[in-house]
Amino acid sequence: MPKAAAKSRSGKAEKTRRQKKDPNAPKRGLSAYMFFANEQRDNVREENPGVSFGQVGKILGERWKALSDKQRAPYEAKAAADKKRYEDEKQAYNQAQADAEEEESS
């Protein structure tokens, strides 16, 4: 194991509370679950017809972990690729900031 996350993810079951305060918020990349859900969404719904989002959502999460590490690998790979995408915006964001600063200095 590389390392252990000794914290319960900020422990906040709030909700999609976002709304950044940055000018061009470099929204991070998607996560492995996003890609996994993209592929499994139809599969899960296929095996669980009639299940409302409540069930599908939970089942989806259960199956997600049900996969083997190498099974999630492709999704993680996408997540990594997506993160790269985010890197680009984050970089542009940093640069834009520096640029704005320069302008501000002007």
Next chain:
DNA sequence: ACGCTGATTGTTCAT
């Protein structure tokens, strides 16, 4: 140097 928190991402479903 170290760790935490917050912000974000997409699905489905209903309203």
Next chain:
DNA sequence: ATGAACAATCAGCGT
């Protein structure tokens, strides 16, 4: 259009 469980993330900031 948005919210909510489901999971990952991980980059920036503060101490």
